[in-house]
Amino acid sequence: MSMDYMLSEEELMMVETARTIAAEKIKPIRRQYDEEEIFPWNIVKEFAQADLCGVYIPESYGGFGKGIMGLVLVVEELCKVDGGIALALASTALGALPILIAGTEEQKKKYLPNIASGKHLAAFGLTEASAGSDATAIMTTAIKDGDYYILNGTKHFITNGGEAQVYTVFAKTNPDKGARGISGFIIEKGTPGFEFGKKESKMGIRASATRELIFNNCKIHKDQLLGKEGHGLLVVQATLDKSRPGVAAQALGIAAGALEEAVIYARKRVQFNQPISSFQGIQHILADMATEVEAARALLYSCTRMIDSGKSKRTSKESAMSKYYCSEVAMRVTTNAVQVLGGYGYCKDYPVEKMMRDAKITTLYEGTSQIQKNEIALNLIKESAARNK
Amino acid sequence: MNIVVCIKQVPKSDNIQLDEQTGKIKRDGVEAVLNHCDEYAIEEAVRLKEKLPAKVIAVTMGPPSAQSILREAISRGADEGFLLSDKAFGGADVLATAYTLSQGIKTICSANIIICGKESSDGETSQVAPALAHFLNVACVPFVNKIDSIDSSAIKLERVFENGYAVIESTLPVLISVTKDINIPRIASLKGKMNAKKAEIKTLDISAINADENRTGLTGSPTRVANMFSAGNAHPVSCEKLTGDAKSMAKSLVEKLSAAGII
Numbered sequence: 001m002s003m004d005y006m007l008s009e010e011e012l013m014m015v016e017t018a019r020t021i022a023a024e025k026i027k028p029i030r031r032q033y034d035e036e037e038i039f040p041w042n043i044v045k046e047f048a049q050a051d052l053c054g055v056y057i058p059e060s061y062g063g064f065g066k067g068i069m070g071l072v073l074v075v076e077e078l079c080k081v082d083g084g085i086a087l088a089l090a091s092t093a094l095g096a097l098p099i100l101i102a103g104t105e106e107q108k109k110k111y112l113p114n115i116a117s118g119k120h121l122a123a124f125g126l127t128e129a130s131a132g133s134d135a136t137a138i139m140t141t142a143i144k145d146g147d148y149y150i151l152n153g154t155k156h157f158i159t160n161g162g163e164a165q166v167y168t169v170f171a172k173t174n175p176d177k178g179a180r181g182i183s184g185f186i187i188e189k190g191t192p193g194f195e196f197g198k199k200e201s202k203m204g205i206r207a208s209a210t211r212e213l214i215f216n217n218c219k220i221h222k223d224q225l226l227g228k229e230g231h232g233l234l235v236v237q238a239t240l241d242k243s244r245p246g247v248a249a250q251a252l253g254i255a256a257g258a259l260e261e262a263v264i265y266a267r268k269r270v271q272f273n274q275p276i277s278s279f280q281g282i283q284h285i286l287a288d289m290a291t292e293v294e295a296a297r298a299l300l301y302s303c304t305r306m307i308d309s310g311k312s313k314r315t316s317k318e319s320a321m322s323k324y325y326c327s328e329v330a331m332r333v334t335t336n337a338v339q340v341l342g343g344y345g346y347c348k349d350y351p352v353e354k355m356m357r358d359a360k361i362t363t364l365y366e367g368t369s370q371i372q373k374n375e376i377a378l379n380l381i382k383e384s385a386a387r388n389k
Numbered sequence: 390m391n392i393v394v395c396i397k398q399v400p401k402s403d404n405i406q407l408d409e410q411t412g413k414i415k416r417d418g419v420e421a422v423l424n425h426c427d428e429y430a431i432e433e434a435v436r437l438k439e440k441l442p443a444k445v446i447a448v449t450m451g452p453p454s455a456q457s458i459l460r461e462a463i464s465r466g467a468d469e470g471f472l473l474s475d476k477a478f479g480g481a482d483v484l485a486t487a488y489t490l491s492q493g494i495k496t497i498c499s500a501n502i503i504i505c506g507k508e509s510s511d512g513e514t515s516q517v518a519p520a521l522a523h524f525l526n527v528a529c530v531p532f533v534n535k536i537d538s539i540d541s542s543a544i545k546l547e548r549v550f551e552n553g554y555a556v557i558e559s560t561l562p563v564l565i566s567v568t569k570d571i572n573i574p575r576i577a578s579l580k581g582k583m584n585a586k587k588a589e590i591k592t593l594d595i596s597a598i599n600a601d602e603n604r605t606g607l608t609g610s611p612t613r614v615a616n617m618f619s620a621g622n623a624h625p626v627s628c629e630k631l632t633g634d635a636k637s638m639a640k641s642l643v644e645k646l647s648a649a650g651i652i
Contacts, residue, residue, distance in 0.1 A: 013582050020576050051579035064579050 002256075003294060005301050010066060011073055017050050018077035030082040033207035034354055039163050040085045040207050047089050048118020056093055057100070061112035067308035068242055072249040072300060079253025080260070083358030084205035088121060090250060091159040091208070094243045094366070095122030098168040098184055101242070102227035102235045107186060111166055123160035124243075125169035125187075125213050126236060128153070133371050135170075135236060136179045140215060142171035147222050149173065149185065151215040154197065157365070161211030162196040165189050169213065170232045177230065184226030184235045193218030204357035241315050242307055244323035244366055248300045251323075251330035251362035255296065258330075258337035258355045259289045265341050265350075276340075285340055289333045296322075296329040317379035324372035327362035334359040390443040390541060392434045393500040395490055395521065396427040396462055398455040399511045407617060414511050423458040426506025428465070429567050432574040434504050435466030437539060444468045446498060450478055450489050456590045464577035464585035471497050475594040480607030483516045489605050490517070491524030492598040500525070502544070503564040507532060518566040527562040534570040 007015070025046050033040055047053050055070035057063025064070060071093050078086035096115045099107055099122075114120040131137035140153025151171055155161075167187045174181035187194055197212025227235045263286055266277035276282050303318040334356040338345035345352045363369045400406075400419040408415050434445045447462035449455050450473040459470030473493040481489060494500055503525065505518040515531065522529030534554065535547040545558045549568060577585075595602060603609055629645075631638040646652045 009586070010579075010583075013579060017576065017579055017582070024576065046576065049578060050576050055579070 002297060005297075007073070010064075011069065014052070014055055014064070014066060014070055015073050015077050018052060018074045019080075021046050021050060021052070022078050022081035026078065026082050026085050030085065030207075030351070031348065031354070033082075033085060035206075035348075037201065037206045039209050040088055041163075043085050044088050044118060044121065053089060053092065053118035054112075054116025057096070057112050057116040061108055062116040063112070064116075067304075068245055069301070069304045069308050072245050072304050075246055075249040076253040076256070076297075079250045079358075080257035082207070083250055083254040083257075083355065083362075084207040086250065086253070087159055087205055087208040088163070090246050091124070092122045092164065093246055094124040094239070095160065095164060095166060095168050097239045097242050098124070098226055098235050099166075099186060101238045102184065102231070103186070106223075107226070111186065115166065120165035121160050121163055122166040122168070123158050123164040123213075124239070125155040125158050125161075125167050127155060127157050129156045133368060135233065136182070138170065138172060138182065140169075140171040141175060142173050142183060142185060142220070144173065144222075145219075149220045149222065149225070151185070151187075151193070151218040151220060153215050155213035155215075157200065157210055158213050159208055159210055159365070161209055161213055162199065163209050167194075167213065168226060169215075170236060171215075173229050173232075179233050180230050182232035182236075183229045184232045185220050186224045186226055187218070187220060191218060191220070203360060204354070205361050237316065240366060241319045244319040244372075245300060245304050245307065247362050247366050248296075248303075248319075248322040248326035251326040251359060252293065252296050252300055254355050254359045254362070255289075255293050255326070255330040255333040258334045258352050258359075259286070259293050261350070261352050261355070262286060262289065262337040262340040265344070269341075282340060285336050289336050292329045292333060296326045299325055317376050317383075320367070320372040320375035320379075323362075323366065324369050324376065327359070328369055330359040330362050331356075390441055390501045391498045392437055392443050392445045392502045392504065393494055393498065394427070394430050394434045394445060394447045394462065394467065395494075395503065395505045395517070396431065396447055396449045396458055397424040397506075397509050397511075398422070398449060398451050398458045399424045399509055402510050405511065409617065411614065413614065421454065421457075423461050424506055424509045424511075426508055426510070426567075426569065427458075428506075428574040429569055429571055430504045430506045431462050431465050431467060432572045433536065433567050434502075435575075436572065437502070437536070438466070438468075441539065441541070443501075444498075446471065446500075448473065448490065448493055448497065450474070450481070450486060450493070452479075453592070459590050460585040460588060461577070463588045464581040465575060466581060470588060470590045472590055472592045473594075473598060474592050475605075477595045477600075477602050477608075478606050480610060481605060482610035482612035483512075483514055483520055484611060485605050485607075485609035487517050487520030487524055488609065489598070489600055490521050492600040493593055494521075494525060496593060496598045500527075501541075501561045503527065503562070505564070505566040507566050507568050515566065518564060522564040525562075525564065527564050528559045529564045530557050530559060531566040532568055533565045534568045536571075 054063030055066050055074050059065040075086050075090045128138050142149040142151045169185050169187050172181050173183040193216050195214045197214045200210040266282050269276045300322045303322040307315050337352040338356050344350050398421045401422050406415045438445050445467040447459050447467040447470045508515040519529050530548050532549050533546045534549045537545040543560050547554045631641050
C-alpha cells in the first residue's frame with residue numbers, strides 16, 4: 001500500500017482500470033511474451049477498449065484529458081506486472097507528445113484522435129547508430145525540394161518501430177547549422193521510401209519492438225513538418241521534459257512490483273524453521289526497498305503535478321531528477337528482490353528475474369542516468385547564475 | 390429493442406459465512422460484489438446492443454447498497470439501472486424473487502429480451518430465470534452458450550446440455566440465462582466508469598411496481614431450509630498417494646476403486 005497522494009476520483013479510476021488489465025490480461029501471458037518476443041497487440045486492444053490509450057490526450061482530441069499524471073499512473077500500474085508490454089502505450093505517448101507540443105491544429109486533429117482511441121500506435125525517432133546521448137550528431141537529412149522534403153538516413157533503437165502507424169522523426173534540414181538545423185516531421189507507416197530494418201533482440205522489455213527506421217529518398221509534404229523548420233531540437237527537449245516522467249513511472253512500477261513479490265516470498269519462504277521475513281537481515285533489505293520506492297513515487301508525482309500545472313515554462317531539471325532517481329531505484333530494488341528470492345529469484349519461474357532485466361533499460365533510454373545528471377547540474381548552475389549575477 | 394439484464398449482489402465468494410440458526414447466508418457486514426455469472430449476462434446484452442438498435446437496462450432487487458452493482462453494469466455498457474428495493478422484499482426465496490423481478494420489469498419497460506446469469510454464486514439454484522420467464526409469460530431458454538443470430542422478432546441460440554447442445558430458435562420476447570462460455574466480459578472503460586458515476590439509479594419500491602406484499606420477501610417465500618451441514622465434515626476425506634510405474638499404479642487404483650464399490 002502506497003502513501004496517500006490525494007489522487008482524484010478520476011485518477012483512482014485510471015489506476016483501478018490499469019490494475020485490472022494488468023492482473024487479468026497481462027499477468028497470465030507476460031512470461032511467454034517476454035520469452036518469445038511477442039508484440040502485445042491483443043493487450044493494446046484491451047488498453048483501447050478501456051480508454052487507457054488517451055489518458056494524457058486532451059478531451060478535445062478524444063482523450064481522457066488527465067495530463068502526464070494520467071500517463072504516469074497508468075504506466076506505473078501496468079509496469080508493476082510487466083515493464084515491457086506497457087511500452088506499447090508509453091512509447092506511443094513519447095511519439096505523440098511532439099504533436100501535442102508543436103503540432104498545428106490540423107495535425108492534432110488528424111493524428112491525436114486515432115492515437116487516443118488506440119487505433120494507432122506512435123513512435124519517436126531521434127536516435128541513430130552514432131547519435132545517442134549527442135542528438136546533434138544525427139546524420140539523417142531532410143532536404144527541401146519545392147513543397148516537399150526528401151529524407152535519407154537510418155534511425156536506430158526505435159521503440160514501437162514497425163508496429164506504430166505514426167512516427168515523429170527528427171532530421172537535419174540544414175546540416176550546416178548544427179543544433180539549429182534539425183527539424184521534426186510526422187511520417188506515416190506506408191509512406192514510399194520509409195522501411196523498417198533490423199529488430200533488436202534485447203536483455204529486457206522483450207515484448208516491446210525495437211527497430212530501425214530506414215528512409216531512402218522518402219518524400220514528405222511540408223504539411224508534415226512539426227513546428228518550425230530548425231526548431232526540431234527544441235521540440236525534442238520539450239518532449240523529453242514531459243516524457244521522462246513516463247520512463248520514471250515505468251521504473252517505479254517495475255520496482256513496486258518487485259518489492260511486492262519480495263515481501264510475499266519472504267513471508268512464505270521457510271528456512272531454519274521460520275519464514276525468512278522474520279530475519280532482520282531480510283527485513284532491512286525489504287525496508288530499504290520500500291523506502292526507496294516510496295521516495296521515488298513522491299518525487300515522480302510531485303514532478304508530474306508541476307508539469308501538469310503548467311506554471312513552469314521548463315521542467316527539465318525535475319523531469320531528469322524523477323527519471324534518474326526512479327530508474328536507479330528500479331535497478332537497486334529489482335536486484336535486491338532477486339537477492340531476497342535467492343536461487344529462485346534467478347530463475348524464470350519467478351517474475352523478479354524478468355523485472356531486473358526490464359528495469360535496466362530505464363537507466364539508459366531517453367537519456368542515460370549520466371545524461372540526467374548533466375541536465376540536473378546544468379539547470380542548477382543556470383538557476384544559481386540567474387539568482388546571483 | 391429493450392434488453393433487460395437481471396443482476397444480483399452477492400457476498401464476495403472467498404468470504405461466505407452461514408448463519409447456523411437459519412441456514413441462510415450472512416449478508417450483513419460482508420463485502421458484496423456483482424455476481425460473477427451476471428458479468429457474462431451484461432456483456433452479452435451489450436454485445437447485442439452493439440449489433441442492434443437496443444437499450445440495455447440492468448435490474449436488481451436488493452438493499453440500497455446494491456446500487457453499486459447497477460453502476461458497475463453501466464460502467465460495462467448498460468444504459469440504465471433500476472433498483473427494486475423495499476423492506477417488504479427482504480428474505481425472498483426463488484419464487485418471491487422471480488415474482489418481484491417480474492413486477493419490476495413489467496413496470497420499467499416492455500422487454501424484448503431478458504438475460505440472466507446461469508446462477509448466483511450464493512444460492513446456486515439456477516431457478517430464478519425460469520421462474521421469472523413464467524411470471525413474465527415469455528419463452529425461456531436456460532444455459533445458453535452462444536447466440537447465433539438475432540433480429541427484431543426472433544433469436545437463434547445454442548443451449549448446452551451435459552452431453553451436447555441444442556440449437557433453438559425462439560420468437561421474441563424471450564428470457565435466456567447464459568453460461569460463462571458465451572463471452573469474455575470486457576473490462577469497464579474509463580468513459581463507462583464516468584457514465585456510471587453520473588448515472589441516476591432509479592429505485593422502485595413495492596407500490597411503484599404494484600406488487601402484492603403477500604407474494605414478496607419472506608412472507609411470499611415458501612422455501613424453508615430444513616438442515617444445513619458442511620459437506621467436508623459429513624464425509625471425512627482421507628488421501629492416499631499411489632507410487633510406482635503407471636501400470637502398477639493403474640492396477641492398484643482399479644483394486645481400490647473396486648474394493649470401495651465405486652466400480
